[in-house]
Every structure is written in structure tokens, then in C-alpha cells.
Amino acid sequence: MERIIIKGGNRLKGTITVSGAKNAVLPILGASLLYGGESFIKNVPNLQDVEVMVELLEYLGARINREDHCLRIDNRNVASREIGEDLMRKMRASNLVLGPLLGRFRTVLISQPGGCNIGSRPMDLHLRGMRALGARIEERAGFIKADAARLVGADIYLDVPSVGATENIMMAASLARGRTTLRNAAREPEVVDLQSYLNQMGAKISGAGTDVIRIEGVESLNPCRHTVIPDRIEAGTYLVAAAITGGEVTVESIIPEHVEPVLAKLREAGAEFEVTGDAVHIRCPERLRAIDVRTLPYPGFPTDMQPQFVALLSLADGTSTVTETIFENRFKHVSELRRLGADIRLEGNTAIIKGKKSLSGALVEASDLRAGAALVLAGLGAENTTVVEQIEHIDRGYEKLEEKYRNLGAEIIRARA
């Protein structure tokens, strides 16, 4: 088993490059199933979750060639087959094949993706959306079965702006007859990237990035090339790495507007920025000020940055609060951060963090992807040596994490236990 070992305390300096967005490429790979031909996707990050999605597509009959950060996908021989627990449970985002398979083949049989370490994550909004488009849904023995003689556009309102439900509905509705209007849709940049990919394939979608998305169903789609947007959560994590070490770093190959909610909070805490083109240069004092943070759907503060900010504020001057409103069980990093000496109290869905002048390295365990990222950040900011275990979670979402931090002057290695 591998672990990450960090000797903390170095101020990070230099330039760090961000990869393509995990949460954009996963729905795009799902969406490729809508077309029985070739797609060419660029800026694909090398991540464990991408491997799982590729495995899933190949299981369905896709032929995929990978070259560097590009994927050539040939979906000519894809069929809708039963997808069992082994594939569906490896990754929550496997559920993103539901909409495209239903759209193209009108029949889907998948194992329930289940909950995960951050919350129960139900599928009700996805399924309600598919039903509204005309699908018959049966949930039995841990499986979801969806069938439709034909799909017909509908008016759909989401109770909460779920990213995945928005994406599944956009994908299924692309090949439905007539117009679908999706209200209270998720506004995340990854939804906009999916719209852009689908439209390049010949779909007729407008409104992504606002809370009303309109999809005019088309008969068929065509081949296309697409470049995945940069990963705003990876970018945010590196901005926090600079902040937690009192460093000065340029984070490049990003869309600065996408990290604005994170920049706003770092600015409030005392960091300074220059934004030029596709880069943000961050300069940080030795210690940031305490702030209050509340996670919200985009353009609010992202839940996927919450653990990283809890780590950061553990070393800030004063008492901060961090409130998690999206997932009910996303504070598993707190007990691990306490091992490093952090003073954090949980009250319901709020973490109350009394900033310490220093943390001290310890052996900790990543419970999920961003919890793992947060523990590495805490290790970079702590004195002595921190060892992070269960790092397979981190590999789901960060490409070459240690190498990227090492280039900024961090002492961090991966080693076998």
C-alpha cells in the first residue's frame, strides 16, 4: 500500500499547472455514448476516475485509444448491457451513463451507484427526470431498470440543483422528441462544458450556466473534437497550498472566473492576487485571518473545497466557521486534522475552528478524495513529518500531486508502506 510522506514547513514558490477537470471529463465520456461513432477528447487528466469511466465504456463495447492527454473513442460497437455492482460501485460518477444509454438505446439496467463516504447521494432527481421524459423506471434488488418506447421532451423542475441530475437529463433529452426545459438546473462550469461538447456533436442545448437549460431534441449526432476545461477544484487546492505555507505561487492553465468563489474567500483572509489571462498569481502573508465559509451550489463556495479550507483555517489567526450545506457527512477530515493538533469542534453541519500557530506532523488517513487533499495541505503547513495513508482516494482526482508540489519546493514523496 502506498502512502504520501511530507516534511512540512517549506514556503511554496513557483508555477504550477492545472490539468483537465475530472468533473467535466466524466460526464463528457458518458455523453460520448450518445453517438455511435468517434469522439476525440483533449486535455483529459490521468486520474483513477477516468480509468474507471474508460473501463465502463470499454465494457459496453467502446474502443478507446489514449495518447498522452487525449482520448479517441470509437463507440460504433457499443450496446446497452447490464452494468453490475463491480463497475457501478467503483465510482459514484458511473451514474452518468444512465442518461446517454437511455437516450440512445431506450433501455438501461445498472446497479445502484450507492452512497459514499461523504453522504447518501440518492438518485431520485435523476430518475424523476428520466420518468418525465417518458421512461418507465423500476428499482429492484439494488438495480435501476429504465425503458422507454420513445423519449419526449418535458418541463422538469429540480428540487435541488443537482449537477449529476442536470447532466443526465441534458444527455437523455438531447435525443428525445421535442423540447425539454430544465429549471433550477445546476450552474456549474462543468455543466457548461457538457453543453459545449454536446452541441459540438450536433445537439441543440442552450442556457447552461444559468438555472434554465433548454434542450431541443435532435434525431442523431455526429463526430466531434473537444477540449476539456481546466479543473477549478485542483486549482483551488493549489491556491490553498500557497496560502497554508505563506507562499507565492502562480497557478496556470485555469479559467480564473471559475475559481472566483475561492479567491474571494482567500482575499478576505488576507491573500493578494494578480490575475493575468489563464493564470492567478497568489501572494500570502505568513498567517491568514480567520473567516467564515458556507458551501453552496455554484457560483457559491464549492463543497469540493471545504476540507481544504478547514485545513487552511486550522492555522489562521482567530476563530473561523465552515458550514457544509451540500453533503451530510463531509467532515471526516476533522478527526484526522485533530491528530495534527488542530482545534476543531463540530456543531451540526458547522466546523468551528480555533486557529493554531502551528500544527505538528502525524500519521493520518484519507477517508475520501478532498479529505485526502486537505490532509496533504495540512502536512505541507505543519511542522515535522506527516504521513497520509489510503491515498488511492487522492489518486481519483489529482494527477502527479507530489511531483507538482515538489516543483514548488515541497518535501513530499510517495512510498510503499
Ligand SMILES: CC(=O)N[C@H]1[C@@H](OP(=O)(O)OP(=O)(O)OC[C@H]2O[C@@H](n3ccc(=O)[nH]c3=O)[C@H](O)[C@@H]2O)O[C@H](CO)[C@@H](O)[C@@H]1O
Ligand atoms: C462527478 C461530479 O461532477 N461530482 C460532483 C457533483 O456530484 P453529484 O452530481 O453527485 O452531486 P449533486 O449536485 O447531485 O449533489 C448535490 C446534492 O443533491 C442531492 N441529490 C442529488 C441527486 C439526487 O437525485 N437527489 C439528491 O437529493 C445530493 O445528495 C447532494 O446533497 O457535484 C457535487 C456538488 O457540487 C460535487 O461535490 C461532486 O464533486
Ligand SMILES: C=C(OP(=O)(O)O)C(=O)O
Ligand atoms: C465528491 C467528489 O467527486 P465524486 O462526485 O466523483 O464523488 C469530488 O470531486 O470531490
